[in-house]
Amino acid sequence: MGKKNKTDPESTGSKGKKGKPSFEFLNVRFDKIERDTVIRHIVLLIAASLLTKLVLVFVTTFIFQSFIDLFDIGFYFDHAKLLLQGQLPYVNYSFDYPVLVFVPITIAFVPALLLQNAMVFVYSFQILMVLADIVTILCIYFIALRLWDEKRAFFAGLIYATAFSTAYFVLTKYDAFPTAFLMAAILFTVYGMNIKGYLSATLGFFAKIFPAIAFPFMILYNAKDTSIKEEIVSVLKIVVPISIVLFLPILLIRPDVINTYLFATGSSVGIYANTATNTICFWLQDIGHIGIPGSTVSLFMYILMGLFLLLLVFVAYIDTKKNPVTLLKILLCAIFCLVFFTKFHSPQYIVWFTPFLCLLVVDSPYKIILFYLTQVFAYIEFPLMFGRYYTNLEYASTVGSSDWYLTLFFFTAEYVALLVLIFLTVRPDTGIMKRIRTLNIGK
Numbered sequence: 001m002g003k004k005n006k007t008d009p010e011s012t013g014s015k016g017k018k019g020k021p022s023f024e025f026l027n028v029r030f031d032k033i034e035r036d037t038v039i040r041h042i043v044l045l046i047a048a049s050l051l052t053k054l055v056l057v058f059v060t061t062f063i064f065q066s067f068i069d070l071f072d073i074g075f076y077f078d079h080a081k082l083l084l085q086g087q088l089p090y091v092n093y094s095f096d097y098p099v100l101v102f103v104p105i106t107i108a109f110v111p112a113l114l115l116q117n118a119m120v121f122v123y124s125f126q127i128l129m130v131l132a133d134i135v136t137i138l139c140i141y142f143i144a145l146r147l148w149d150e151k152r153a154f155f156a157g158l159i160y161a162t163a164f165s166t167a168y169f170v171l172t173k174y175d176a177f178p179t180a181f182l183m184a185a186i187l188f189t190v191y192g193m194n195i196k197g198y199l200s201a202t203l204g205f206f207a208k209i210f211p212a213i214a215f216p217f218m219i220l221y222n223a224k225d226t227s228i229k230e231e232i233v234s235v236l237k238i239v240v241p242i243s244i245v246l247f248l249p250i251l252l253i254r255p256d257v258i259n260t261y262l263f264a265t266g267s268s269v270g271i272y273a274n275t276a277t278n279t280i281c282f283w284l285q286d287i288g289h290i291g292i293p294g295s296t297v298s299l300f301m302y303i304l305m306g307l308f309l310l311l312l313v314f315v316a317y318i319d320t321k322k323n324p325v326t327l328l329k330i331l332l333c334a335i336f337c338l339v340f341f342t343k344f345h346s347p348q349y350i351v352w353f354t355p356f357l358c359l360l361v362v363d364s365p366y367k368i369i370l371f372y373l374t375q376v377f378a379y380i381e382f383p384l385m386f387g388r389y390y391t392n393l394e395y396a397s398t399v400g401s402s403d404w405y406l407t408l409f410f411f412t413a414e415y416v417a418l419l420v421l422i423f424l425t426v427r428p429d430t431g432i433m434k435r436i437r438t439l440n441i442g443k
Contacts, residue, residue, distance in 0.1 A: 026191040049161040080109040100207040132180040139183035160358040165378035169348035178208035224322035273390040275345040298343040305341035329426040332356035347382035377414040
């Protein structure tokens with residue numbers, strides 16, 4: 001009789017450490033983990049998440065005398081009302097978000113319509129986003145459980161549940177919805193359910209574009225057991241039918257809807273004040289007196305983004321071990337590239353990559369401290385500084401004033417902290433670096 005493995009459903013027994021029933025999830029049995037332990041962890045994580053959000057609302061409104069930003073939810077509500085008037089998004093008017101955003105919008109609109117109260121829509125929408133956020137917490141927990149053990153899984157989930165800046169945007173935006181799809185895609189991938197992973201990533205793409213960044217890396221990771229060609233075919237079998245249902249009819253009626261599904265380049269706006277691009281521009285132009293136009297800096301940043309993404313694809317390709325932890329690190333870097341190098345920025349983008357950070361920082365108290373420091377920076381950026389120190393496109397103070405310097409130093413420190421955190425979290429595997437050096441010298 002062979003040795004039992006905690007992740008082998010065929011080879012494990014049905015009892016945990018103390019003779020209680022062991023836990024099984026997605027056809028994987030964990031023979032050293034009791035079902036009661038997992039249930040207790042999940043209850044505690046959900047409680048921590050809800051408590052964090054309640055405390056956040058209180059601290060933001062009563063302690064800091066700031067605001068809970070409901071602008072976006074009001075925007076969703078206005079477009080829900082247009083449906084009652086027979087106005088269809090994409091068909092009768094342009095809409096900036098992919099089609100699946102109307103799933104939570106429509107669900108939240110039903111009780112508001114029945115009760116004829118706009119605030120019911122706000123609360124209903126927030127509840128839906130909290131539920132989506134709980135899905136993300138569960139994905140984090142079960143991914144970590146598959147890769148490590150129940151203790152590390154619990155703490156990874158707890159770090160996310162108490163990520164207060166991320167929690168703010170869960171309550172005020174809809175990014176928790178596509179993020180839940182993305183994390184479900186990674187969950188299924190780690191558990192060897194490739195098709196379900198591709199399905200979740202596709203649904204995430206039709207909720208908000210950024211989950212599509214996972215496709216090349218999921219394909220390369222899954223190809224360890226098949227081939228890249230087979231995985232591409234599997235992706236097409238998922239993406240094509242869903243696109244025919246959700247996208248093609250609208251495209252035939254209004255061809256310019258394609259613009260909604262292309263990753264925005266910010267061509268219609270200036271350089272946002274809170275971007276790394278703008279921060280670099282100020283250091284070059286106003287501190288260093290180097291006359292490089294902002295457009296040139298922005299172009300250079302986009303070139304760097306492209307090069308880094310190509311490098312990540314290359315690293316994923318040569319990673320013969322196909323370690324799921326490496327997959328998490330690569331996806332973290334890829335999503336962060338999208339956020340860091342663009343000339344437009346919305347503070348809720350932190351929601352996109354926070355789950356990956358929580359999975360990867362849990363092994364070090366120093367990384368955890370730095371993680372919470374970046375949460376502090378993000379929370380100060382929005383909502384506390386917004387309006388008083390900067391708006392979307394400019395600093396609120398004149399160049400050279402004390403508030404201008406304070407704002408510049410703040411964004412500089414915020415991006416430096418994020419870069420240090422990302423670097424410490426994803427320091428390259430020595431085996432991969434050896435293969436890269438071997439390739440570079442042509443051997």
